[in-house]
Amino acid sequence: MIRFQLLAEDAAARRGRLETAHGTIETPVFMPVGTAATVKTLEPRDLQALGAGIVLANTYHLYLRPGHERIQRLGRLHRFMSWPGAVLTDSGGFQVFSLGEKGAGRERGGPGLVEIAEEGVTFRSHLDGSRHFLSPERAIEVQEALGADVIMAFDECPPALADRAYHELSLARTQRWLVRCREAWREIEAREGPRCALFGIAQGGLFGDLRARAIEEAAALDLPGYALGGYAVGETPAEMWDGVARDAPRLPREKPRYLMGVGTPEDLLAGIAAGVDLFDCVLPTRTARNGLLFTSRGKLVIRNARYADDERPADPECGCYACRTFTRAYLRHLFKAGEILALRANTLHNLHFYLSLMADARRAIEEGRFAAFRAERLAAWRAD
Numbered sequence: 001m002i003r004f005q006l007l008a009e010d011a012a013a014r015r016g017r018l019e020t021a022h023g024t025i026e027t028p029v030f031m032p033v034g035t036a037a038t039v040k041t042l043e044p045r046d047l048q049a050l051g052a053g054i055v056l057a058n059t060y061h062l063y064l065r066p067g068h069e070r071i072q073r074l075g076r077l078h079r080f081m082s083w084p085g086a087v088l089t090d091s092g093g094f095q096v097f098s099l100g101e102k103g104a105g106r107e108r109g110g111p112g113l114v115e116i117a118e119e120g121v122t123f124r125s126h127l128d129g130s131r132h133f134l135s136p137e138r139a140i141e142v143q144e145a146l147g148a149d150v151i152m153a154f155d156e157c158p159p160a161l162a163d164r165a166y167h168e169l170s171l172a173r174t175q176r177w178l179v180r181c182r183e184a185w186r187e188i189e190a191r192e193g194p195r196c197a198l199f200g201i202a203q204g205g206l207f208g209d210l211r212a213r214a215i216e217e218a219a220a221l222d223l224p225g226y227a228l229g230g231y232a233v234g235e236t237p238a239e240m241w242d243g244v245a246r247d248a249p250r251l252p253r254e255k256p257r258y259l260m261g262v263g264t265p266e267d268l269l270a271g272i273a274a275g276v277d278l279f280d281c282v283l284p285t286r287t288a289r290n291g292l293l294f295t296s297r298g299k300l301v302i303r304n305a306r307y308a309d310d311e312r313p314a315d316p317e318c319g320c321y322a323c324r325t326f327t328r329a330y331l332r333h334l335f336k337a338g339e340i341l342a343l344r345a346n347t348l349h350n351l352h353f354y355l356s357l358m359a360d361a362r363r364a365i366e367e368g369r370f371a372a373f374r375a376e377r378l379a380a381w382r383a384d
């Protein structure tokens with residue numbers, strides 16, 4: 001189970017604390033993405049040294065490989081990945097629709113990859129094209145078996161540019177599925193004892209009235225936490241920020257608010273200003289592996305020839321291991337040479353950037369100066 005406390009507010013921004021069975025999480029918090037039960041290139045002790053308190057793993061991937069029953073038999077996720085902190089698992093809803101579409105079947109001209117029915121979703125594995133079925137009940141069962149501290153509802157995720165009619169039908173089904181998720185969660189928790197917290201997900205695309213209805217219907221189920229899903233799927237940053245600024249304050253004030261899959265450092269500050277408490281995004285880790293580094297003066301593409309003889313650290317204002325140990329010249333060399341250390345050093349730096357940004361934001365909220373803090377960081381990132 002989890003307990004959420006609101007410690008301070010600065011306009012709509014909130015400073016909170018999320019107590020879980022695997023530690024206390026200071027919010028606003030950024031969750032590194034560890035899709036297949038690993039944050040790519042990092043060891044658990046790296047994550048601890050970075051101050052990460054909670055990581056995200058994906059039900060879709062772990063269900064397909066190595067299998068949730070195997071992970072359960074091996075002591076569940078925390079033991080399996082030797083991670084003492086907290087874990088949040090996404091339900092597979094989003095991945096089935098996003099990965100299923102690009103699965104093996106379609107590339108080989110196979111049959112439709114994702115079949116949606118009221119009962120649940122039939123999809124083909126992106127690994128080997130094998131057929132699988134996930135329902136609200138099954139997604140909860142799998143996540144309980146995995147043993148995360150926070151589990152997500154199984155939702156239908158409309159195509160990014162679906163029209164209003166599609167969103168309305170999809171929202172109604174997602175709400176019916178949320179009721180089924182809650183029942184399945186309550187049954188397992190009654191049988192096995194309280195173990196994890198179920199978060200609902202409110203969608204609705206860019207339709208403000210549909211978003212409001214989804215939030216209201218999800219909030220009526222009195223769940224431990226709530227997420228906004230379906231942002232950062234192609235809309236402009238301004239459209240997302242306006243939408244989140246409208247939606248986040250409508251989520252229950254005393255529950256944790258999670259903005260799924262977001263985002264850039266600018267998005268995080270916009271989300272915090274709107275009252276969001278939790279974020280996850282592949283951006284810092286994925287871009288690190290592609291040689292893009294976030295610094296206090298904007299982004300740096302390490303492969304650029306201008307860094308070939310640059311003896312400065314990636315970010316002179318950064319205290320991370322990579323910036324204390326390596327020069328830009330060396331980081332560029334590693335990246336050009338395809339060395340594994342390039343992936344680790346860049347990932348350590350980018351996650352330190354994201355996690356220290358959140359720590360600085362938490363302090364700014366405590367001191368009632370978040371708006372000035374946000375303006376100062378945005379200006380600095382545009383400096384170059």
Ligand SMILES: CC#C[C@H]1NC(N)=Nc2cc3[nH]c(NC)nc3cc21
Pocket residue numbers: 090091092093094095152153154155156157158201203228229230231232233260261262
């Ligand atoms: C529509 C919808 C929805 C949400 N539903 C679930 N279960 N997971 C998500 C994961 C996401 N990652 C990103 N990245 C931009 N957006 C997401 C949205 C969702």
Ligand SMILES: [Zn+2]
Pocket residue numbers: 314315318319320321322323324348349352
């Ligand atoms: Zn650094």
